[in-house]
Amino acid sequence: xxxxxxxxxxxxxxxxxxxxxxxxxxxxxxxxxxxxxxxxxxxxxxxxxxxxxxxxxxxxxxxxxxxxxxxxxxxxxxxxxxxxxxxxxxxxxxxxxxxxxxxxxxxxxxxxx
Amino acid sequence: xxxxxxxxxxxxxxxxxxxxxxxxxxxxxxxxxxxxxxxxxxxxxxxxxxxxxxxxxxxxxxxxxxxxxxxxxxxxxxxxxxxxxxxxxxxxxxxxxxxxxxxxxxxxxxxxxxxxxxxxxxxxxxxxxxxxxxxxxxxxxxxxxxxxxxxxxxxxxxxxxxxxxxxxxxxxxxxxxxxxxxxxxxxxxxxxxxxxxxxxxxxxxxxxxxxxxxxxxxxxxxxxxxxxxxxxxxxxxxxxxxxxxxxxxxxxxxxxxxxxxxxxxxxxxxxxxxxxxxx
Numbered sequence: 001x002x003x004x005x006x007x008x009x010x011x012x013x014x015x016x017x018x019x020x021x022x023x024x025x026x027x028x029x030x031x032x033x034x035x036x037x038x039x040x041x042x043x044x045x046x047x048x049x050x051x052x053x054x055x056x057x058x059x060x061x062x063x064x065x066x067x068x069x070x071x072x073x074x075x076x077x078x079x080x081x082x083x084x085x086x087x088x089x090x091x092x093x094x095x096x097x098x099x100x101x102x103x104x105x106x107x108x109x110x111x112x113x
Numbered sequence: 114x115x116x117x118x119x120x121x122x123x124x125x126x127x128x129x130x131x132x133x134x135x136x137x138x139x140x141x142x143x144x145x146x147x148x149x150x151x152x153x154x155x156x157x158x159x160x161x162x163x164x165x166x167x168x169x170x171x172x173x174x175x176x177x178x179x180x181x182x183x184x185x186x187x188x189x190x191x192x193x194x195x196x197x198x199x200x201x202x203x204x205x206x207x208x209x210x211x212x213x214x215x216x217x218x219x220x221x222x223x224x225x226x227x228x229x230x231x232x233x234x235x236x237x238x239x240x241x242x243x244x245x246x247x248x249x250x251x252x253x254x255x256x257x258x259x260x261x262x263x264x265x266x267x268x269x270x271x272x273x274x275x276x277x278x279x280x281x282x283x284x285x286x287x288x289x290x291x292x293x294x295x296x297x298x299x300x301x302x303x304x305x306x307x308x309x310x311x312x313x314x315x316x317x318x319x320x321x322x323x324x325x326x327x328x329x330x331x332x333x334x335x336x337x338x339x340x341x342x343x344x345x346x347x348x349x350x351x352x353x354x355x356x357x358x359x360x361x362x363x364x365x366x367x368x369x370x371x372x373x374x375x376x377x378x379x380x381x382x383x384x385x386x387x388x389x390x391x392x
Contacts, residue, residue: 046357047360
């Protein structure tokens with residue numbers, strides 16, 4: 001072992017060791033916020049969360065529902081696959097004057113054909 | 114070597130007068146573990162020592178003995194003894210000899226299943242990248258050298274008991290690289306594992322939102338068989354649930370592959386899923 005330089009780190013703050021792999025899948029989604037149904041676009045998606053491109057800041061901790069349509073043409077199935085996710089906003093931040101990114105965690109989901 | 118230390122025998126006798134009960138072979142309880150009683154919370158960090166070499170156990174116990182906030186609650190000299198000790202003696206820290214679990218891939222998950230709150234520190238005698246990365250991947254909180262200095266060991270135990278992870282610079286690089294490689298493998302369409310027509314058929318059903326029971330009915334098998342297939346598919350693709358599987362398919366266009374070799378000819382996944390061909 002390399003003995004001389006031992007140090008402790010918090011995995012959460014130093015290394016990104018997520019359980020789920022994030023797939024860089026961009027698709028239009030419908031989101032349900034406290035203001036009703038709106039449109040957003042995924043930047044990346046994992047089984048535990050989504051990063052969305054959206055038009056405005058959402059409050060951290062607020063509930064969010066996301067409906068994704070996985071197109072049959074891309075997925076290779078006979079019909080589009082609809083996935084309904086319920087979760088929470090973890091953080092949202094302005095990347096540029098008109099571009100906001102919203103990170104959400106998925107608490108549960110349902111795949112609907 | 115006796116399976117039980119003199120201290121443990123004495124303690125057993127003291128705590129259970131007349132009792133013939135003896136700890137499992139390979140496991141020895143030390144006095145502190147039994148005298149703690151209801152004041153366990155205030156008793157500091159409870160440590161379980163697991164090492165096949167008595168000299169190490171004795172030495173390490175002496176190191177902890179002078180620390181007010183640490184106490185060794187049990188010792189184990191082999192893996193079976195360790196498993197028994199984990200269930201019998203609640204511990205905050207398990208300090209174990211890496212050689213004891215070498216070649217046993219499920220040892221760490223097994224231990225954590227038995228004692229979910231215990232934090233594992235593994236002592237290794239050599240710097241093996243795959244072994245060390247695997248230890249961290251499976252949930253070990255710290256990997257240290259068997260030649261670690263006593264001061265550093267004490268610091269390591271305190272930090273890990275506080276909820277931190279103890280990792281040296283070299284291991285940080287290894288772990289990051291391993292996760293990077295794993296992520297690349299999962300997102301690189303060129304590195305796709307081989308899937309049988311039946312597996313592809315089941316994936317097709319899953320991505321359409323079908324439940325296991327429905328899939329079993331469709332492909333003419335039992336729900337348990339479908340579960341087995343799914344477990345194998347998850348392992349092959351490195352995904353953990355149905356949504357991740359669907360995302361994997363979407364990203365890699367897995368089900369869009371033009372043809373699947375069925376052994377007797379070729380068929381599209383859609384054909385398999387539509388029941389035109391049963392692999």
